[in-house]
Amino acid sequence: MSVKIRLARRGRKKLAIYDVVVADARAPRDGRFIEKIGTYNPNTDPASININNERALKWLLNGAQPTDTVKAMLSYRGVMLKKHLQVGVLKGAITQEQADAKFEAWLTEKEAKIAGKTESIKKTKQDLRDKALAAEAAKNQARLDAIKAREEEAQAAIAAEEAAAAAEAAEAAGETAEAEAPVEEAAAETAEAVVEEAKAEEPVAEEAPEAKEEETPAEEPAKEETPAAEVEEAKAEEPVAEETPEVKEEEAPAEEPAKEEEAPAAEAEETPAEEPAKEETPEASSEDEDKAKA
Numbered sequence: 001m002s003v004k005i006r007l008a009r010r011g012r013k014k015l016a017i018y019d020v021v022v023a024d025a026r027a028p029r030d031g032r033f034i035e036k037i038g039t040y041n042p043n044t045d046p047a048s049i050n051i052n053n054e055r056a057l058k059w060l061l062n063g064a065q066p067t068d069t070v071k072a073m074l075s076y077r078g079v080m081l082k083k084h085l086q087v088g089v090l091k092g093a094i095t096q097e098q099a100d101a102k103f104e105a106w107l108t109e110k111e112a113k114i115a116g117k118t119e120s121i122k123k124t125k126q127d128l129r130d131k132a133l134a135a136e137a138a139k140n141q142a143r144l145d146a147i148k149a150r151e152e153e154a155q156a157a158i159a160a161e162e163a164a165a166a167a168e169a170a171e172a173a174g175e176t177a178e179a180e181a182p183v184e185e186a187a188a189e190t191a192e193a194v195v196e197e198a199k200a201e202e203p204v205a206e207e208a209p210e211a212k213e214e215e216t217p218a219e220e221p222a223k224e225e226t227p228a229a230e231v232e233e234a235k236a237e238e239p240v241a242e243e244t245p246e247v248k249e250e251e252a253p254a255e256e257p258a259k260e261e262e263a264p265a266a267e268a269e270e271t272p273a274e275e276p277a278k279e280e281t282p283e284a285s286s287e288d289e290d291k292a293k294a
Contacts (some may be wrong), residue, residue, distance in 0.1 A: 002277055003061060003279050005066040005074075006039060008033060017041045020051055020070060022059050035059075040073060045121055048116070078107055 007032055018040040023033035037059070038051030047092040056079045060066070066074060074080050085099035094102075095248040 003059070003062075003064040004066050005032065005037070005056065005069070005070045009235050015043055017043070020056075020073070022064055044116060047283060049077060051077055051079070053077060053082070057086070061086065078103065078110060081106060 003022060004025045005020065005022050006029070009016055009018055010022045011017040019033075019036050020040060022035045022037060023031070026043035027033065035055070037055045038049070041048040042048075046074035048114070051073065056074060056077075058171045060074075060079065060083045071080065082103055085094070085103055089096050089099050
């Protein structure tokens, strides 16, 4: 029977991984196999290839035929080169030491290439990631700048409105001050006129008390003279009173209504003058009583 080295699929949908198996050529792809010699994962970058090189070389030397995909993987891992060298050793073309040295040199170079490729892939990924981050940062910064610009415009608009309102308020205050200025001037003029009138009235008020003070001493001697005149009149009337006591008693009721009819102003002025007369009246009455007893 013919034996093939091929891939057997496993894994889930859209994330398939493969086993490297040695199977009968008549068996289905995912059917029975003779031996599993490695795995292949194409989902990584670079692809992950894990193959037992010794077992793969043995099956190749025994006549197993690899498929195209498996042949490329074996070439990548150096299994096909090692088979070629080993055939040369078997034919005597080269010695085993030479074959091993050539294989080691190729393997070192291949590993360096693989490492370089891995590093380049990592660097490329990192560059792409950095570019994406830079683009995202630039986008975010642009968004922030736009927001800041809108905020500044809003603040500028608010400041302009406040400045306009302040200017309007200042204009209104200026107009109010201009309107109030004539009123204040008129009030000041009125106050000055009142002050001038008060100053003009002060000499008149000072002269009036002086005139009153001058008139008051003139009236006092008149009041002092009135009691003396009344006393003299009372003394002149005393003989008449002694001669006619009975007539006085009769005339007294008649004189009372006459006294009541006199002006209140005269009574007020004559009150001090009448007091001495009243004081002399008891003496006259006592003399009348003595004469009557005689």
